[in-house]
Amino acid sequence: MARSxxxxxxxxxxxxxxxxxVWDNSLEPVLTVEPGEVVRFxxxxxxxxxxxxxxxxxxxxxxxxxxxxxxxxxxxEGASPGDVLxxxxxxxxxxxxxxxxxxxxxxDAGLLPMDFDTGGLHVWDLEGDVGRFVDGIEVPLDPFPGVxxxxxxxxxxxxxxxxRRVGGNLDVKHLTAGSTAYxxxxxxxxxxxxxDCHGAQGDGEVCVTGIEAxxxxxxxxxxxxxxxxxxxxxxxxxxxxxFAADEPMYATTGIADELMVATREAVRAMIVHLTDRxxxxxxxxxxxxxxxxxxxxxxxxxxxxxxxxxxxxERIFPDVD
Amino acid sequence: MARSxxxxxxxxxxxxxxxxxVWDNSLEPVLTVEPGEVVRFxxxxxxxxxxxxxxxxxxxxxxxxxxxxxxxxxxxEGASPGDVLxxxxxxxxxxxxxxxxxxxxxxDAGLLPMDFDTGGLHVWDLEGDVGRFVDGIEVPLDPFPGVxxxxxxxxxxxxxxxxRRVGGNLDVKHLTAGSTAYxxxxxxxxxxxxxDCHGAQGDGEVCVTGIEAxxxxxxxxxxxxxxxxxxxxxxxxxxxxxFAADEPMYATTGIADELMVATREAVRAMIVHLTDRxxxxxxxxxxxxxxxxxxxxxxxxxxxxxxxxxxxxERIFPDVD
Numbered sequence: 001m002a003r004s005x006x007x008x009x010x011x012x013x014x015x016x017x018x019x020x021x022v023w024d025n026s027l028e029p030v031l032t033v034e035p036g037e038v039v040r041f042x043x044x045x046x047x048x049x050x051x052x053x054x055x056x057x058x059x060x061x062x063x064x065x066x067x068x069x070x071x072x073x074x075x076x077e078g079a080s081p082g083d084v085l086x087x088x089x090x091x092x093x094x095x096x097x098x099x100x101x102x103x104x105x106x107x108d109a110g111l112l113p114m115d116f117d118t119g120g121l122h123v124w125d126l127e128g129d130v131g132r133f134v135d136g137i138e139v140p141l142d143p144f145p146g147v148x149x150x151x152x153x154x155x156x157x158x159x160x161x162x163x164r165r166v167g168g169n170l171d172v173k174h175l176t177a178g179s180t181a182y183x184x185x186x187x188x189x190x191x192x193x194x195x196d197c198h199g200a201q202g203d204g205e206v207c208v209t210g211i212e213a214x215x216x217x218x219x220x221x222x223x224x225x226x227x228x229x230x231x232x233x234x235x236x237x238x239x240x241x242x243f244a245a246d247e248p249m250y251a252t253t254g255i256a257d258e259l260m261v262a263t264r265e266a267v268r269a270m271i272v273h274l275t276d277r278x279x280x281x282x283x284x285x286x287x288x289x290x291x292x293x294x295x296x297x298x299x300x301x302x303x304x305x306x307x308x309x310x311x312x313x314e315r316i317f318p319d320v321d
Numbered sequence: 322m323a324r325s326x327x328x329x330x331x332x333x334x335x336x337x338x339x340x341x342x343v344w345d346n347s348l349e350p351v352l353t354v355e356p357g358e359v360v361r362f363x364x365x366x367x368x369x370x371x372x373x374x375x376x377x378x379x380x381x382x383x384x385x386x387x388x389x390x391x392x393x394x395x396x397x398e399g400a401s402p403g404d405v406l407x408x409x410x411x412x413x414x415x416x417x418x419x420x421x422x423x424x425x426x427x428x429d430a431g432l433l434p435m436d437f438d439t440g441g442l443h444v445w446d447l448e449g450d451v452g453r454f455v456d457g458i459e460v461p462l463d464p465f466p467g468v469x470x471x472x473x474x475x476x477x478x479x480x481x482x483x484x485r486r487v488g489g490n491l492d493v494k495h496l497t498a499g500s501t502a503y504x505x506x507x508x509x510x511x512x513x514x515x516x517d518c519h520g521a522q523g524d525g526e527v528c529v530t531g532i533e534a535x536x537x538x539x540x541x542x543x544x545x546x547x548x549x550x551x552x553x554x555x556x557x558x559x560x561x562x563x564f565a566a567d568e569p570m571y572a573t574t575g576i577a578d579e580l581m582v583a584t585r586e587a588v589r590a591m592i593v594h595l596t597d598r599x600x601x602x603x604x605x606x607x608x609x610x611x612x613x614x615x616x617x618x619x620x621x622x623x624x625x626x627x628x629x630x631x632x633x634x635e636r637i638f639p640d641v642d
Contacts, residue, residue: 109622109624161623162623162624163576163628169623170576170619170620170628171619171620171622171623171628172572172574172620172628173619174572174632203617203618203620205620205621205623206621206622207622229590230586230590230593231575231587232574232576233571233572233573233574234571234572234574235569235571235572235635236572237570248558249556249557249558250554250556251555251556251557252554253491253493253552255484255486255491255552255553258580258581259580259581259618260579260580260621263618263621265551265552266552268551269550269552269554272551295617296615296616297580297584297616297617298493298494298524299484299492299493300432300525300526300581300584301430301432301492301526301527301528301529302482302483302484302492302526303483304483305485307493309493309495311495314556
């Protein structure tokens with residue numbers, strides 16, 4: 001275990017340090033740092049504090065937030081358009097609980113809104129590295145920021161929902177502690193913000209939420225000038241799978257001439273697998289897919305049909321060692 | 322290490338045991354087996370023997386084959402439409418060499434035909450569990466059948482190129498030794514065929530070939546009747562990553578409102594990474610992506626932009642431990 005880094009600055013999640021729902025390069029920096037400095041960010045959850053351990057589906061149906069609350073922006077001295085901001089993700093600390101939820105179909109969010117007339121909610125107890133689902137199912141935690149990015153060059157307000165060239169709502173589950181994100185800088189000082197932390201997420205985040213949780217994130221900034229990136233990149237020490245080693249997986253496939261259709265088919269088959277073989281409700285199955293099932297593009301060249309796989313780590317179930 | 326299974330039947334790759342380029346439920350079975358029996362198949366490579374260790378790009382440009390040579394079909398007694406054929410993949414043995422190749426853009430094959438005016442070829446020495454690329458790069462082998470399937474119910478000839486509900490050219494890299502494939506049966510006796518073995522492949526198989534290699538494959542058949550599958554499924558003990566454990570990865574992302582576009586962008590960025598940072602030619606980089614870079618759907622819900630990641634295991638390079 002590496003020693004804890006020296007923290008140069010702390011940023012709380014008080015209103016003055018948080019912007020909600022938009023990227024905007026005219027926002028005043030809440031902090032200015034030098035390259036090499038370390039900041040510990042307090043980040044609200046995606047619901048902006050509207051859900052707690054006693055919340056019910058009714059609270060979800062009121063749609064708890066409109067866009068992500070992000071802590072920042074932080075100005076990094078010396079970062080200029082054309083540079084790359086490197087963000088070393090040093091550590092994460094959750095606060096003991098999290099939520100996974102989805103909306104009824106009419107909200108048109110998530111991968112399968114057409115399949116679900118009602119919404120769903122699971123409130124997770126988070127204890128150390130484990131999140132508790134139903135029926136003894138335990139999902140290993142490996143936290144990361146759903147949203148990590150810098151301000152876009154285009155003036156005005158931009159929704160935090162879609163990711164962009166400068167990052168944002170990437171939802172890359174491998175941006176865990178020990179990883180480094182590389183973000184293309186488009187404005188002076190980069191104007192970095194972070195939030196929407198997930199305790200765990202499957203590749204795809206299919207129901208539209210991971211394990212949404214308020215969290216502390218400690219990062220170190222640097223600036224490099226010899227690289228021209230078309231989109232964010234990152235390095236990671238893994239793990240690729242939740243347990244970081246060989247493990248039994250069960251996988252469904254979707255085969256179709258559009259990747260999105262193949263993805264939907266693979267996830268639908270996994271929902272059937274989870275309900276028929278593991279006794280979950282359909283809503284539970286959808287949420288478990290969103291936090292623990294990984295989507296891979298098995299092949300994208302066997303025209304006209306592509307293969308997408310949905311991978312379930314079987315060790316999350318109590319009856320499997 | 323498990324003991325070798327008892328082999329009930331051997332099938333050589335002689336012409337009488339091979340059908341090329343088509344699935345057709347009127348093909349006569351070359352063998353009939355009972356559930357529980359084990360067959361060792363000799364499988365030709367995708368080029369149907371047209372390439373060897375002395376082949377050059379000229380041989381590739383003549384397009385070495387039209388569709389996959391498959392060993393089979395094997396009739397499994399008792400398998401009926403509506404059943405599921407289980408295929409335990411027991412072992413694989415290559416024959417010491419393999420090829421990876423792609424065609425010039427006008428052939429319109431692979432993920433990025435528009436980016437490559439010329440084709441490419443790499444002939445691999447296969448030694449035990451390792452395939453040798455250029456510059457000391459070694460790709461770990463974990464063989465699987467690119468094509469594994471049963472005959473479709475629809476009469477007539479069907480190209481082996483696209484995968485279907487009954488399987489076929491799935492190109493799922495995780496169908497390795499120790500895995501089990503579940504295939505929906507559509508005709509009496511299932512009529513199973515197998516071939517197109519790959520020594521290794523990245524998720525995506527982006528240049529259109531993996532490490533194409535003639536190989537022996539040993540499988541055990543069974544039939545189950547209590548499951549209704551919309552597409553093939555499988556269970557696997559991994560590994561998810563080539564080294565089956567935490568390892569350093571470098572990843573590029575593609576962000577776009579179509580998954581195919583995002584996939585192309587991620588792979589293009591990885592090709593730039595491999596040429597700029599590792600000194601490969603563009604053709605080498607494209608082929609290395611096809612055999613060792615994994616594509617994941619990071620998120621498919623942050624409308625209107627999806628995130629696709631391309632993951633490079635850094636341990637394949639000689640300068641990384």
